[in-house]
Amino acid sequence: MKMTATVKAILDKYEATSSAVKANLHRILMQGHLGGTGKLVILPVDQGFEHGPARSFAINPPAYDPHYHYQLAIDAGLSAYAAPLGMLEAGADTFAGQIPTILKVNSSNSWATTIDQAVTGSVSDALRLGCAAIGFTIYPGGDNVFEQMEEIRELSEEAKSVGIATVIWSYPRGPNLSKDAELALDVGAYAAHMAALLGAHIIKVKLPTAHVEQKDAQKAYEGTDWSKQSDRVKHVVQSSFAGRRIVVFSGGAAKGSDAVYQDARDIRDGGGNGSIIGRNTFQRPRAEALEMLAKIVSIYKNEE
Template sequence: MALGISSIEELLGDEASDLLDHECKTISKDRLIQPSANYVDDVWYHSDRNNRVLQNLQRLLNNGRLGGTGYLSILPVDQGIEHSAGASFAKNPDYFDPENIVKLAIEAGCNAVASTFGALASVSRKYAHKIPFVVKINHNELLTYPNTFDQIMFGTIDQAYDMGAAAVGATIYFGSDESNRQIVEVAKAFEYAHELGMATILWCYTRNSAFKVDGVDYHSSADLTGQANHIGTTLGADIIKQKQPTNNGGYKALNAGDSSYGKLDERIYSELTSDHPIDLTRYQVANTFMGRAGLINSGGASGDNDFADAVKTAIINKRAGGMGLISGRKAFQRPIGEGVKLLNMIQDVYLNDEITLA
């Protein structure tokens, strides 16, 4: 049974009115290219994307419980590389077997499943025609001692194509010492993926120890993540994955004193955003060419209130103008039945017509 508005309000508790009734007075929803059943025809049809890319974008949007709505629910499980397999799967060792990852995505009615070359290749003949594959082409390797933080290629675009992938995904650590190389690598990879007909999804993460200023972490500030989104859309991403903003003012903090970092305009803070999470996320959407590239927010780590947190994240994304959620650890780090329930609750937010753009 779908999650109704009264159940959603109960999950949100004291935050319900603030999230469900908020009116965005920064960037009007009328300026946005909004998710819809006709998204591919209305947006990417007019671009340089070839027919095969359009077909795979439509395939992503037509699959699962959200099929035909213009919204996406993707299960991403690449944490076995990014965070170590033991740390990721100790809570539920079944997911050491990649087949269970794909089974969870299918049973939960996800639009697609995103994982590593090895994981998806190991079951591609059995499942690539049953659910769209998003093959993650680069990763941060965490076995080097001391740990280094870089995204390196783990396979080829041809390999992703051969296993029947609908899309490829990649991460760039914007702001890091390695970001220039990563930008060039990913731009070339995405160009070739488009040539072969696959869609592209970019994890637009910021990473630099200097982004922590006076005890405040600005890695997920709206202004810095917004600019990461803008660069990511520019280099060829069809869909942008980003963490939801937790604050704002990263440029200001980094420009304190005599330092000079980047460029800013005070209207970013006074007119284009407020301190409300929906307005901060809308600024992220604005930086994806006003929604021409869909914004999917990440679900974040598993915690004490996963179901309520997942619903809240989905509401913020939807009301801001985003295209959906890509949630992994909250779903797979629990028994499969609970994982399916959590993913379905996220999807119910996008299926609920009472939850509208702010």
């Protein structure tokens, strides 16, 4: 498919980025039913690491099979599929070239006693598997965040040297952040900005609430009505170099379909680039998941 003016305008904002990395961003931006629109829907399946297999897949047993997720992403016409090393290796030959993949190179688990993740994949793994990007989680606010920043600096530098893009999951979490603070508008915008400063090509954050947590930041947010989620999305995008970086928003915990669709509308209306949505799709029966993803795509295409 020929590059669209929209995709060209996005890629033109990535100065000092090699043509090889831009080619992989192009792969993602031009893939599937949203190809060429500048909008993305990515399927992430790292929940087995984070929550365990039963909590992740027992509700929809076919999802225990890594091939299920590859096929779901392909049949739904999604932009990319993101997963840890073993999941991608389990379908790498069968699905080679059919959808861009993102290797999640760090992971945690539900028994962890620190707010941190282990490096579980490498750039050489991503290259061997033909991935378009690596994905990495940082926890702004965590005691180990500076080590995480150093890890992604090294991994991202290596990835860029071989033409692979970098996606950063930036999730505020730590001893000085309450649950309300983790989703606060000012904290979420700060997290997105840190990901941009770390050199992320694609930034993944959670949808923020209207809560403003930091006392030192409250004055900057006074006088503006933050009740509309689309306005909060717009502020997060603004914080990501005034929209010079691709920003996608996490689907979060399982929720009703109407809430999922409204999130997509608010992301679209706020200028976000799309959704990275896992449990809200693969924990549903396949037919229902495909129907949901089709509707999300139609929302991002301004068809409803």
